[in-house]
Amino acid sequence: MGLTGLCYFWAAVALLEGGPGRTGAEEPMVVASKVAAEKQEELTVTTILADPFVMSRGSELQGFLVDLLNQLSALLHFDPQLQLVRDGQYGRTGASGHWTGLIGELERQEATVALAPLTMTAARGQVVSFTTPFLYTGIGILRRENPSPQSGSFCLLSPFSGETWAGIVAAYLLTCLGLFITARLSPSELTGSHSDKQNPSFLDSLCYGAGAYALQGPGPQFKAVSVRLVATTWWVFAALVLSVYAASLSALLRSPAEQGPVNSFEDLIGQKVMEFGTINGSSTHQFFQSSKDPLHRMVLERMERQQGRALVSSHEEGVERVLSSNYALIGETVSLDLAVARHCGLVRLPDVTVLRGLSLATTKGSPWAEELSVALLQLAESGVLEALRHKWWEPSCAPQEPLRRGSLGPQSLGPAFLILAAGLTLGLAVAVGELALKTCRVDARPEQSRSSAFAEEVARRLCGKEGAAPSHEDPEKVKP
Numbered sequence: 001m002g003l004t005g006l007c008y009f010w011a012a013v014a015l016l017e018g019g020p021g022r023t024g025a026e027e028p029m030v031v032a033s034k035v036a037a038e039k040q041e042e043l044t045v046t047t048i049l050a051d052p053f054v055m056s057r058g059s060e061l062q063g064f065l066v067d068l069l070n071q072l073s074a075l076l077h078f079d080p081q082l083q084l085v086r087d088g089q090y091g092r093t094g095a096s097g098h099w100t101g102l103i104g105e106l107e108r109q110e111a112t113v114a115l116a117p118l119t120m121t122a123a124r125g126q127v128v129s130f131t132t133p134f135l136y137t138g139i140g141i142l143r144r145e146n147p148s149p150q151s152g153s154f155c156l157l158s159p160f161s162g163e164t165w166a167g168i169v170a171a172y173l174l175t176c177l178g179l180f181i182t183a184r185l186s187p188s189e190l191t192g193s194h195s196d197k198q199n200p201s202f203l204d205s206l207c208y209g210a211g212a213y214a215l216q217g218p219g220p221q222f223k224a225v226s227v228r229l230v231a232t233t234w235w236v237f238a239a240l241v242l243s244v245y246a247a248s249l250s251a252l253l254r255s256p257a258e259q260g261p262v263n264s265f266e267d268l269i270g271q272k273v274m275e276f277g278t279i280n281g282s283s284t285h286q287f288f289q290s291s292k293d294p295l296h297r298m299v300l301e302r303m304e305r306q307q308g309r310a311l312v313s314s315h316e317e318g319v320e321r322v323l324s325s326n327y328a329l330i331g332e333t334v335s336l337d338l339a340v341a342r343h344c345g346l347v348r349l350p351d352v353t354v355l356r357g358l359s360l361a362t363t364k365g366s367p368w369a370e371e372l373s374v375a376l377l378q379l380a381e382s383g384v385l386e387a388l389r390h391k392w393w394e395p396s397c398a399p400q401e402p403l404r405r406g407s408l409g410p411q412s413l414g415p416a417f418l419i420l421a422a423g424l425t426l427g428l429a430v431a432v433g434e435l436a437l438k439t440c441r442v443d444a445r446p447e448q449s450r451s452s453a454f455a456e457e458v459a460r461r462l463c464g465k466e467g468a469a470p471s472h473e474d475p476e477k478v479k480p
Helices: 002-018 026-039 064-076 101-107 162-185 202-214 225-253 265-270 283-290 294-305 315-324 333-342 368-381 384-392 410-440 450-463
Strands: 042-047 055-057 060-062 079-084 113-119 128-130 135-144 275-277 327-332 346-348 353-363
Touching (some): 042 101, 064 113, 064 384, 101 128, 101 353, 135 333, 162 202, 315 346, 333 346
Parallel strands (some): 042 113
Antiparallel strands (some): 055 060, 128 353, 135 346, 135 353
């Protein structure tokens, strides 16, 4: 009995020391607790500034990837310590064979995760581990939106802007007023064929000015040099306006198919009007240089034949060139979509080549690569990734009608307006000179000065008073 009691005693002691949980299931629970504790630790994350993925706003970082990191940290329960890469590069192999940039910091284990739009390549895959892609991109074409043909009740007014039409109407009224004044002031205009109508009215001038646009012929034959000068200048102005209007209206009514729009890479190399290119030294440029595809080789040859005009130094320069000239930019679709969202009138063509994914990267063999991949899949399935993409690529332009060719502004008819102004001014000056010369040849009343006589004659002619004045008569006939 003593031996049996001793056995029970040791069994009780062993049970109290080991506890009921000391079983074969203990090991997974310990591992799970260790992983949970590891996730609560700080995680060093290196990143790089790239609009709109990561942007600096004062002392804080924000952007698509910053929001994505917050979602991942909440899902996987880690505390990210975000830092910018020191050399500001994505990463490439240097002369020593080591990597620079984000890839280099992961290779040297200075960071655990690289938060950037990294493209998965075989060379990078040898030194880092990639996650599931969070975004897909390709190589596309950015150009201005094709203008659509004008339609509607006022399409005939579309060639000129409202300011231009106002300038044309003002020029018409001023010229008709100039014709009226010069015809009244010029002494030689009220003789000959006009003797039956000594007082040409302003309405007569309006009809004559409108006749120039109706192409009804030169109208009455003016006698005075000043009136002829104004009339000739007006006809030149009207001819210039009509020719510009006809050419602009023809271009506006031309259909997009006749304009030869570019909708694919085949269209791009098949036309000779629009220039195109890419960013010098970019991944897109390197792709075309290394591609063996015949279509890609033709695109590269066309860019090389433009002798440097095809390449731009930055994405911003390329977008500005697309906005200001007949130029198409070839680049990453994520960057092109951002330009479309921020600039009205731009469009990215649906033709995309070389579709590839953008991923996060971790140190080689890190368990975080798999856990981040699973979390990214969960965010994609729940629609979080799509919501973040809409947030940072949301268009800044309000919905509007398809872009149309711009109407011509007043500056487009600047030379014509200058010619008309010069002719009108010169005609009035000649008319005043003719009247002044005629007045000086007539003896004024003793009590009246020549200047007052000239002013009286001007008032008489402009007010349309009938009757011959002494200044209108020949000096020899006035003398007794």
